[in-house]
Amino acid sequence: MKSRTISRHFRESIKSIGRNSWMTVASVSAVTVTLLIVGVFIMIMMNLNKIATDLENDVEIKVLIDLEADQKAEDALQKQIKELSGVDSFKYSTKEEELNHLVKDFGEDLSLFKQSNPLRNVIYVKASDPQKTATVAEAIDKLDNTYEVLYGKGKIEKLFNFLNISRNVGIGLIVALLFTAMFLISNTIKITIVARRKEIEIMKLVGATNWFVRIPFILEGMWLGLLGSIIPITVVTISYVKLHSVLQPKLQGEMFQLLDVTPFIIQVDLLILIMGVFIGVWGSFMSVRKFLKV
């Protein structure tokens, strides 16, 4: 295909958008509404997922070390923990540091205990997969010189269970929504092309090849997708920036945070754009196909 033909197709596709203005309005608004719903939904789901991940990552194992363990034994224990499979990181904390934390959290009264510290030296362990915390904790419990291994047994299982269910429900909803969006948009585009089936037939009778007929329609679908993603992208971006600036200060220091505005919102915008264009192109391609057999 010659380059002048390609530029001809671009010209025709843009002209056609203007000349079929009502069809354009119908398709673009269908694309706009669906992409808006999908965009807002993805924004919410991604943040819920972030919160879930934050909560999970907050789970750690607290290993209390035996009082009898000397420096050498503690070093050996740390080494053993380090070598356990499924351990992401660990942090050693002396009983003095532990007491300082308590004093900081609960007040100076507790500094009395500095005379005879009842606490133990501690190792904090994070599992590389938070969901496997219990397994890692059990493995640590079997090592020598551990007094007790704490990780919120019972509670974290419930939390993880809940987070897993909500994640799966979220993914299911997004997939269902995407299918609905595809169906809705390609249907609208199909209606606009069916109205022009005579045009396709005539072009074929005058000696146009299938691609010569198809390309302007596909380009038109692309423009419709682009036009239809403008409003969703604007709305999603502005509302997330607003939401973030209102909510984030209140979440300062909490266990979980919202996703940062960048790059998250840019990714969502790109996703909306790509979906719009893809659905437009795909919808046109599928709809024209039927009428080319002349």
Place this chain on the structure above:
Amino acid sequence: MIEMKNVYKKYPNGIVAANGLSIKFNQGEFAYIVGPSGAGKSTFIKMMYREERATSGDVIVNGMNLTTLKNKEIPYLRRQIGVVFQDFKLLPMLNVYENVAFALEVIEEQPATIRKRVMEVLDLVGLKHKARMFPNELSGGEQQRVSIARSIVNVPKVVIADEPTGNLDPETSWDIMNLFEEINARGTTIIMATHNKEIVNTIRRRVIAIEGGLIVRDENGGSYGYEI
């Protein structure tokens, strides 16, 4: 240049529209296809630009055998013949100029050549001054002239017309016929299915009568021969 050998056409609904047609057209000829409705005139015409494919037999146009022609090659066949329809078949969203230019854009002609050729044929059919108008702003006769301009713009050897005056009043029909005669005078073969007795009897040319999917008469300078 156009030849049919023992052509047979049966539609899926069981109707036999061509029952062993054999005929030959020479370059520069002007032929009418006449016959009652449902006799197989349209099928005869449609098989020549492969809107319909013959069930058996050979249809040969410019050396191409249309019975075995691949679907992919149909556009290249249609670029070699001009087709004029009863219902004009103009693109409603394109103006007169663009409708005619379309046939040249399809063959990826140079833009300068397209402009020149389109204006030439629009001049020939007398619609140069209406180049920017849209089909729905034109009369039936004018629309048919645009469609004729489109059919000849890439200088085909043959123009096939399926009842080109069927939707037009008598006076306009004569204008259209004059145009076809002029195109024929330049050496283009014209094959025209028609119901117009007056025209066939006045502009005497080769007449091929089809009945029940068979050629029942083929005479040069013949008459319409049917009472409507």
